[in-house]
Amino acid sequence: MQLHKSLTYKDKNMLPLKDILVVDLSQFLSAPSATLRLADLGARVIKVERPETGDICRQLYVSNVMLNGESSVFRAINRNKESFQADLKSLDDKEKVLKLIAKADVLVHNFRPGVIERLGLDYETIKRTNPSIIYGDISGYGSEGPWSAKPGQDLLLQSLSGATWLSGNADKGPVPMGIAIVDILAGAHLAQGIIASLIKRFKTKQGSKVSVSMLESILDFQFETITTFYHDGGEPTVRTASNNAHAYLGAPYGVYETKNGHLALAMGAIPVLGELLSCSSLKNYPESDTWFTQRDEIKNILANHLLTATTEHWLSILEPADIWCADVLNWDTLFNHEGFKALNMIQNVTMGDGFEYKTTRCPIKIDGEYLTSPLGSPAIGEHTQKILNELNTLDHEGKIENCCS
Amino acid sequence: MTSSKPLEGLLVLEFCQFLAGPSAGLRLADLGARVIKIERPNHGEAGRQIAIKNLRVDGSSLVFHTLNRNKESYAANLKDAEDLQKVKELIAKADVMTHNFRPGVMEKIGLDYPTVKAINPQIVYATVTGYGAEGPWSAKPGQDLLVQCMSGLAHLTGDKNDGPTPFGLAVADIITGSHMTQGILAALLRSAKTQKGALVEVSLLESMLDFQFEVITTYLNDGNKLPQRAEKGSGHAYLSAPYGVYATKDGHISLAMGGFTKLIEVLNSDRLRGYSEEETFTKRDEIMKVLHELLAQKTTQEWLALFEPQGIWCSAVFDYEQLMQHEAYKVLKMDQKLPLDTGEFIHTTRCPIRLNDERIFASKPAPRVGQDTDAITQEFNL
Numbered sequence: 001m002q003l004h005k006s007l008t009y010k011d012k013n014m015l016p017l018k019d020i021l022v023v024d025l026s027q028f029l030s031a032p033s034a035t036l037r038l039a040d041l042g043a044r045v046i047k048v049e050r051p052e053t054g055d056i057c058r059q060l061y062v063s064n065v066m067l068n069g070e071s072s073v074f075r076a077i078n079r080n081k082e083s084f085q086a087d088l089k090s091l092d093d094k095e096k097v098l099k100l101i102a103k104a105d106v107l108v109h110n111f112r113p114g115v116i117e118r119l120g121l122d123y124e125t126i127k128r129t130n131p132s133i134i135y136g137d138i139s140g141y142g143s144e145g146p147w148s149a150k151p152g153q154d155l156l157l158q159s160l161s162g163a164t165w166l167s168g169n170a171d172k173g174p175v176p177m178g179i180a181i182v183d184i185l186a187g188a189h190l191a192q193g194i195i196a197s198l199i200k201r202f203k204t205k206q207g208s209k210v211s212v213s214m215l216e217s218i219l220d221f222q223f224e225t226i227t228t229f230y231h232d233g234g235e236p237t238v239r240t241a242s243n244n245a246h247a248y249l250g251a252p253y254g255v256y257e258t259k260n261g262h263l264a265l266a267m268g269a270i271p272v273l274g275e276l277l278s279c280s281s282l283k284n285y286p287e288s289d290t291w292f293t294q295r296d297e298i299k300n301i302l303a304n305h306l307l308t309a310t311t312e313h314w315l316s317i318l319e320p321a322d323i324w325c326a327d328v329l330n331w332d333t334l335f336n337h338e339g340f341k342a343l344n345m346i347q348n349v350t351m352g353d354g355f356e357y358k359t360t361r362c363p364i365k366i367d368g369e370y371l372t373s374p375l376g377s378p379a380i381g382e383h384t385q386k387i388l389n390e391l392n393t394l395d396h397e398g399k400i401e402n403c404c405s
Numbered sequence: 406m407t408s409s410k411p412l413e414g415l416l417v418l419e420f421c422q423f424l425a426g427p428s429a430g431l432r433l434a435d436l437g438a439r440v441i442k443i444e445r446p447n448h449g450e451a452g453r454q455i456a457i458k459n460l461r462v463d464g465s466s467l468v469f470h471t472l473n474r475n476k477e478s479y480a481a482n483l484k485d486a487e488d489l490q491k492v493k494e495l496i497a498k499a500d501v502m503t504h505n506f507r508p509g510v511m512e513k514i515g516l517d518y519p520t521v522k523a524i525n526p527q528i529v530y531a532t533v534t535g536y537g538a539e540g541p542w543s544a545k546p547g548q549d550l551l552v553q554c555m556s557g558l559a560h561l562t563g564d565k566n567d568g569p570t571p572f573g574l575a576v577a578d579i580i581t582g583s584h585m586t587q588g589i590l591a592a593l594l595r596s597a598k599t600q601k602g603a604l605v606e607v608s609l610l611e612s613m614l615d616f617q618f619e620v621i622t623t624y625l626n627d628g629n630k631l632p633q634r635a636e637k638g639s640g641h642a643y644l645s646a647p648y649g650v651y652a653t654k655d656g657h658i659s660l661a662m663g664g665f666t667k668l669i670e671v672l673n674s675d676r677l678r679g680y681s682e683e684e685t686f687t688k689r690d691e692i693m694k695v696l697h698e699l700l701a702q703k704t705t706q707e708w709l710a711l712f713e714p715q716g717i718w719c720s721a722v723f724d725y726e727q728l729m730q731h732e733a734y735k736v737l738k739m740d741q742k743l744p745l746d747t748g749e750f751i752h753t754t755r756c757p758i759r760l761n762d763e764r765i766f767a768s769k770p771a772p773r774v775g776q777d778t779d780a781i782t783q784e785f786n787l
Contacts, residue, residue: 016591041591062643076622145736156720159659166573178561188583193758195590200411211759220757227471230752245571248457264554326551342540358625363615364588365606
């Protein structure tokens, strides 16, 4: 595969979160995905990790893949960060971490409710020494209620929030979405709340606490369907019998098998599709309301008809007619396509020991430039001494590098 | 909220339609910005016509109401010179403008970034496209399902023998909108500090690739192995057994990662004892098959009562009705009712972010087309 070499932001001084120091006490995916975004936008992110095991995600392997001795998932989530080793239960280590937090602009954690208070690192305590800090936390289900002590884990949140009844066909049981959607959304919301609070702090000098729960985040994600549920008298979610791609949308919305693959079909008036595809039965549905109320039979007609020719054949008819459709790609076919290559989406990053790996870059472009960074994920405690040295030398000035706002 | 919202005093002009862009405007509005939708007269933005379940309220789809609460509407025909001039005067006062026109359209209208920057050098100008401004796909319609299918995402959900299975929600739109929000906010912070504006660009495809960053990183470094979903009850193509969903005597139960040893103990199953922790990925289908058989023998509540005290990560599987009857949902106070002029209410969810332990509620529902045109004309002397 041909890869473009890493690009770096032209002027690091123009990175929007330059001079923001983030101390990150979090693990796994939710909050660490937020600090990855802050890092790519220009912040300096220091992961505080306990000795020996560090972030548990280091050992959370997917498909048994190990990348330089640790999980590929950890490598993806924690590039562009530094690691400071500390045992928060040791007084000596905690004092060092408190010193670091005193200089920080942002603190992030995702301990379960109650744990951070026991560690003495709760917002009320931290605020006394650093009143302008932006203090971000992610919980599973909020700090109140009967689920507050339950593990905040992606699949469980999908299952409890109604989200597993949206994908797959009607005859399937619950179908989880196959990516940690809840973690990613909670992280995205945390990053939003943190940056918005940094804007407020710049104007008012006031700090803030930003709280996100995975449950509220996955409910927000379903705001369209939940608002519909509130308004349709609480009708159950019904997926289509076949080719379901959205339980609340009418035909043709779905993915269809063709003679040699699949075709995604998003919109289009049913009689117009009948005309274009030479499928006369579709002309029996002139009323647009029936495209929802009779979607199962319409989809069935379409599914049988689309099997009769290739994906390319259908695309060659539908695309020129401005019908929203696409081939269904996998990563092999996608990554070889010019449309993908034009994005320069893959970057090479290098770890402290020289190990190099490929990963994706930040999806946001600013002033026409990609936000890339050549830094790979850190080893546990890789930067402890360096950071301690900075803290010592700058003890009297009250500032450490990249931390001056 | 008793404390001030973080984006108070900021003015956002939203030229976006449909879902991705307006979801970013919604978040900015909830966080305190004043968001004015610039809509064509009469019909307004196209999203007003896109209904799900054929539900409409006060002339617009319920989906439109969901996405556009807390915003104002200013009607303008951008092809009319006089209207365009007034919009440019608004742009001069704005902190942010957003649009999701296909590449080239804003250039034709005369509101492309260089032109806007000349009017207001400090503005944050944010765009969302389907596939970026360059490349062979740049003219292709940027639509959620298409991007899910083109980005490889559809191969991650569902079971081994299912066809490609998209997420049953507009995940590409929502994730892209969240990235757009992040970019805008970061650029606003820089603009406050340096008085320099910014061009922020996101695309549905790049956002969907970022969304898959963990598994794509794995694919890029494992010799390009394509994802394999589990045979039945697949929860994540890359995770080991027991990760997935299982039918019980009266419903379903989800089991997350880890706890395999504990699970063997509680289930007291010799068949499961035959598998080592290391085999939970390589022999995933075999192990899950045994689990499917065993878990069908008791009710969900019976299993939860056995598993939860052992620290096994598990949960029931709820639909919306079961969720909303549960105390854990009620305690969130996640919903809000926004009154329309017609006397009807839009019953919807609120912003998921809490600031200083306070929930954020909206002050008003979505506007009618041009509802605020007169007031804005007066206020800004247009």
